[in-house]
Amino acid sequence: MGDVTPHPLPPLSDVLASAHVVALPLVTRFRGVTVREALVFEGPEGWTEFSPFVEYDDAEAATWLAAALDFGWTATPAAQRTSIQVNATVPAVAEDDVPGVLARFPGCRTAKVKVAERGQTLADDVARVRAVRAAWGPEGRIRIDANGGWNLDEAEQALHALAPFDLEYAEQPCARVPELTELRRRVAYMDVPIAADESVRKATDPLAVARAGAADLLVVKAAPLGGVHRALEIVRGAGLPAVVSSALDTSIGLSMGLALAASLDTLDYDCGLGTAALLAADVTRDPLLPQDGSLPVGRVAVDPDLLRAHAASSERSAWWRSRLERCYSVLEAGSG
Template sequence: MTVPLEEVLADLRVVDLPMRRRFRGITRREAALVRGPQGWAEFSPFPEYGDAESARWLAAALDFGWTEQPELLRSEVRVNATVPAVAPGEVPEVLAAFPGCRTAKVKVAEPGQTADEDVARVRAVREVLGPEGRIRLDANGRWTLDEAERAVHRLERFDLEYLEQPCESVGDLVELNRRLRELDIPIALDEAIRKSADPLTAVRAGAGGILVLKAAPLGGVRPALELAAEAGLPAVVSSALDTSVGLAMGAWLAAALPDLDYDCGLGTASLLAADVTEDPLLPRDGAIRVRRVEPDAALLDRYAASPERAEWWRARITRCHALLQPPQ
């Protein structure tokens, strides 16, 4: 549907939230919140993303705020803990923020860190989770093909659930799949899906066996559901370091999937030191409830971005909105 720009901007609130520790190279997270007839929605592509890519995030926000969403098939979603590229000694504190979570996604291949540091971090996670816990690795496409192969052979002793985007290119992912066939460790596709003009290219090439679905960069809940159905692969729903308003959209997507065999990366409100609601979507007993989130006015005021940053987001929304309009 087409939402007039003035309606999108009418209740715009831009927040600047502190984080508990550095993650993805940042210590603060900015997000723009908009309100439609269905409720609040979030627009928060990272600042370095261009307008063409960010326009999909705006389409998702408008869809979630202005249109009725698909039917829910479950009322709560099990989530994983997310372990940034921290020192091994910090791992227990990080995991303690995700009570009841049986799965941990561990960041590896952090710029400036070594393979030995990755091994030490993953070992620490295994020690805290115990033998029954599930560990998945996320390299954000930073390994070369050979680096990925060497790393996996060092890390597979920790009983890995899957590898998320170990390499950037589809060709390298296909070859890595071939090289790791005997280890039976699936590759999950994230950037190869959400940053591609044709998300199914990597699927058709056999680059991975699991889809990582993020509602915002895929244009909303419905496009993500359609992609999952067309791909025919098991899916895990993840977030992009959202506020609880943004996580609500991801939870809706996860709750609308016909099959959901993996714990989802939707517990990331635990990485924030503040949120826009007094009742954030934090993991409880390893799961989050599926619900829309209403921001608290006092928190919107307390964590309001500077006027200059708010204007930057307003201009960005205006540019992205223009890209969503049908040709005259």
């Protein structure tokens, strides 16, 4: 992915001095979890967040730490907009639960619907997407996200079944770039654009998907790509439209994504940054919840009382601090 290590690294003692580990409950299961853990800390530029998912190894998680340090210690690029339109995010819930989920995203005009959930069927996906279309009518925009969960033939079958609901695009329907290239060729007649997410943020070369002609647009997340500056560089290098999305962050992490979205040269799609609506708690008294379908660009004010109220257990806090130290060592080795 190239060098994402900040130069120079701030002292580890400075990073840990203000570190807090929080455990925030979700309003509904998402990515298989019901509690989102995050380590937050304060740098000269403001509060920042380190929250790679627990299953990621240190090499991958270190890129998230680079992003956190970039956001805490480096001024963000010049903003080209002051607010960002965001989409509703619909987890892999039963169709009857869809209206309740959508109600948490007031004013949003776009919904991203999770599909290809392990243990579910295409019929479940069709029912969920149909429920969103029924709730929002013909004017609402619907995009689906399979997280690479289908093989090539399954993806073609699924898009054929879901295309009647007028999809804005299909995000990461297959896991591998060659599959995306072939799928894009097969479904061209359906007029369903293909978006790449994991093929960008988990790739050694995040521009390979663009060179292969495997996607019509990119879904980018600041933290997994090494920070706002690195993600902006990738988008400009790819030369494709981009959607900025979140990784189920606290409002601190969402403010990082908003800084990225604000700095893009063009922004033609609603962004997946409204996911604080899936959290039952946050670290600020003014969480970044969609209002009239949008979010303001800017830093958030962290509330010390909320940090204490939602503090993780001592065992989990120790686990996260140890993880941060290991990831710092990875970055340190990379900067030598």
